[in-house]
Amino acid sequence: MAKAPVRLNGHALKRHETMVAYLFMLPALVFFAGFVILPMGMGIVTSLFNYTMKNPVSAETFIGLKNYFDLFQDEKFIRAMWNTVILVVVTVPAVTLFSLWVSSAIYQMKEGLRSFFRCVFYLPVVTGTVAVVVVWRWMFDVYSGILNYALSSLGIIDKSIMWLGDKRFAIWCIILIMFTTYVGQPIVLYVAALGNVDQSLVEAAQVDGATDLQVFWQIKWPQVMPTTLYIVVITTINTFQCFSLIQLLTEGGPEGTTNTVMYYLYQNAFSLYKYGYANAMGVILAIIIAILSAIQFKVMSKDVSY
Amino acid sequence: MKKKKITPYKVISLIILIIVAFTFVFPFYWIITGAFKSQTVAISLPPQWFPTEPTMANFERLFKNPAWKWMANTVLIALGSMLLVCGTASLCGYALAKKRFYGQSIVFGLIVCAMALPKQVVLVPLVRMMANLRLRWMYYAIAVVAVVVLGMLIWSAVKNWYNLKELASPAKWKGRTVLTALLAAAVLAAIVWYLASLPGLIANTPEKTPMTNTLWAVILPTVGWPFGVFLMKQFSETIPNEILEAARIDGAGELNTFLTVVCPIIKPGFGALAIFTFINTWNDYFLQLIMLQSRENLTISLGISTLQAEFATNYGLMMAGAALGAVPIVTIFLIFQKFFTQGITMGAVKG
Numbered sequence: 259m260a261k262a263p264v265r266l267n268g269h270a271l272k273r274h275e276t277m278v279a280y281l282f283m284l285p286a287l288v289f290f291a292g293f294v295i296l297p298m299g300m301g302i303v304t305s306l307f308n309y310t311m312k313n314p315v316s317a318e319t320f321i322g323l324k325n326y327f328d329l330f331q332d333e334k335f336i337r338a339m340w341n342t343v344i345l346v347v348v349t350v351p352a353v354t355l356f357s358l359w360v361s362s363a364i365y366q367m368k369e370g371l372r373s374f375f376r377c378v379f380y381l382p383v384v385t386g387t388v389a390v391v392v393v394w395r396w397m398f399d400v401y402s403g404i405l406n407y408a409l410s411s412l413g414i415i416d417k418s419i420m421w422l423g424d425k426r427f428a429i430w431c432i433i434l435i436m437f438t439t440y441v442g443q444p445i446v447l448y449v450a451a452l453g454n455v456d457q458s459l460v461e462a463a464q465v466d467g468a469t470d471l472q473v474f475w476q477i478k479w480p481q482v483m484p485t486t487l488y489i490v491v492i493t494t495i496n497t498f499q500c501f502s503l504i505q506l507l508t509e510g511g512p513e514g515t516t517n518t519v520m521y522y523l524y525q526n527a528f529s530l531y532k533y534g535y536a537n538a539m540g541v542i543l544a545i546i547i548a549i550l551s552a553i554q555f556k557v558m559s560k561d562v563s564y
Numbered sequence: 565m566k567k568k569k570i571t572p573y574k575v576i577s578l579i580i581l582i583i584v585a586f587t588f589v590f591p592f593y594w595i596i597t598g599a600f601k602s603q604t605v606a607i608s609l610p611p612q613w614f615p616t617e618p619t620m621a622n623f624e625r626l627f628k629n630p631a632w633k634w635m636a637n638t639v640l641i642a643l644g645s646m647l648l649v650c651g652t653a654s655l656c657g658y659a660l661a662k663k664r665f666y667g668q669s670i671v672f673g674l675i676v677c678a679m680a681l682p683k684q685v686v687l688v689p690l691v692r693m694m695a696n697l698r699l700r701w702m703y704y705a706i707a708v709v710a711v712v713v714l715g716m717l718i719w720s721a722v723k724n725w726y727n728l729k730e731l732a733s734p735a736k737w738k739g740r741t742v743l744t745a746l747l748a749a750a751v752l753a754a755i756v757w758y759l760a761s762l763p764g765l766i767a768n769t770p771e772k773t774p775m776t777n778t779l780w781a782v783i784l785p786t787v788g789w790p791f792g793v794f795l796m797k798q799f800s801e802t803i804p805n806e807i808l809e810a811a812r813i814d815g816a817g818e819l820n821t822f823l824t825v826v827c828p829i830i831k832p833g834f835g836a837l838a839i840f841t842f843i844n845t846w847n848d849y850f851l852q853l854i855m856l857q858s859r860e861n862l863t864i865s866l867g868i869s870t871l872q873a874e875f876a877t878n879y880g881l882m883m884a885g886a887a888l889g890a891v892p893i894v895t896i897f898l899i900f901q902k903f904f905t906q907g908i909t910m911g912a913v914k915g
Contacts, residue, residue: 272664272665272666273666275663275664275665276663276665276666276667278659278663278665278818279659279660279663279665279668280659280665281818282655282656282658282659282663282818282822283655283656283659283660283671285651285652285655285656286652286653286655286656286790286793287656287671289648289652289784289787289788290674290675290678290788290790290793292784292788293686293690293784293785293787293788293789294678294686294785294788294789294790295674295678296693297686297687297689297690297693298678298681298685298686298689300689300692300693301685301686301688301689304689359577360581360584363577363578363581364581373901373905375581375585376901376905377897377898377901378585378588378589379585379588380897380901381588381589381592381894382588382591382592383847384843384847384890384893384894384897385591385592385595385886385890385893385894386846386847386849386865386889386890386893387847387849387865388847388849388865388866388868388869388886388889389595389865389868389885389886389887389889389890390591392595392868392872392882392883392885392886393591393592393594393595393598393882393883393886394591395872395882396594396598396606396879396882396883397591397594399877399879401607401609402606402607402608402609402611402877402879404594404611407609407610407611411610438587438588438591443908446905446908446909447908447909450905450909470571470573495680495682498682499682499683499684501684501850502849502850502853505853506869506872520684523684523688524850524854527688527691528691528854533688533692536688537688537689540684540685540686540688541685543682543684543685544681544682544685547680547681547682548677548680548681551680
């Protein structure tokens, strides 16, 4: 039996929709508020306290911005921040360019071959960080590692190298592994974006005698720009959060050369139990990433019509 | 379409591509073969490219540690997160995409902002929070949700049996209406009673058991993360307004419209989100690390890293653990990779 049609004016209709919409969103919003917004607020507030395992949050332990001032005088933190910036500066361009190159090489292949390559480059992501790290640790091993064996039998090195224990190499080992686990998603995105490039423009340019390189830079590159920006931002965010590789491979060593902000935060919170200090670090990290994301949205909204 | 030319550049790039692809596959190959190598074989040089004398010793040793338990925990966490994420995110994403309501831009803005922030910065406060929450409360919450859902089902059944107007004016209540209401209340009370007395649920959980070190501590924050909402909003945008309008004119209720009209249309979205959440939860290491402690509550990732701390250079054993964690999830990925690819692309730009 059909309900009698109800005539509602604009406001009443919107009020009704508001009620319905919030009922629909209730479950998700409960989780979102309880496990994202609330801890976020708690993190910001407790970063103003000398909050440790022994000192709970109270009026006596309120220290204002002292945690933040301390951070900028903490040599270990500055070192960790510096290392993180190195990781970002090397990894982000490498991941972006490499994935763009791979995608432009594979996106015109036959469907089967294309998804084969896509899977290959996605494999390290799916395998999972821990499994990937464990196998790389073995390959980097001084005595039984395959890397030392391969390089010495090719005559490139004459003495086995302690890859992860050497100040010169440790961070590059981290970057290499990070690289293999970060390119999967950008490749999927680029393949999709390149497939959406307006083919008539490409053909028109080819008729006019443009070379492949010209077609790429003049036509395809501007059209995949939004994807590039997105990839740059997510890779930056991921690199800033780099933690498991460090924890499982080097624990920040040797001599702090691979310590990152995220790992230092973890140490402070869960080994030293300095919660307030760790939360201050988290807030700084969040601010940096928020600024980077804001820049992306700014740039994107300026010249993007997707 | 004209034939593609084969240029030297293309040949060279294909060769490089194959070499690079090989280095991406090699670690995976090394895990699988390494799992069947004994310790003496694993550290011998030159390395054995293929295990000529495969051994199961690594797996036997692995299962002396509670590796089955770890696997079970991982599956439970991944499945639980997947179901909860799909349920909550689809409802919320649909409302965000298709309803016009007060505060819409605020809710959506909050969700986008939270997505842009690093997940890890909320984790320290989250652990403190979980340590203060009690496992019992979780079971009470489940009971309440179950009652609400069942109540809604009973309500809609009642609504369809009787005209709603009859229920709204008590003067018109007849015997059968009151009877049905009483019956419904009794059924609900019985369910609550039953849930509360289930062994291992509320009755047997000590008052002070904290939420940390339980699987809930990993599942709940995963569900809170709003990526799923964003993805389902993207999928819901594709629903034609005319269909929703038609359903409304036919007198379908809101929930009914969602279940019978919206859900079938956004089925690919469910596929993408489910597989995405499953794989990400399976491989999420940091959250598990800070939430779970006791040996029998670990996940497979945590289990491997614990073993690594104990037997650092027993590479065969490590590879067996890695294989146990990686092979199921890679298989699942290969089966459902179409959904997965779609999920990644839909969740990206187009904002």
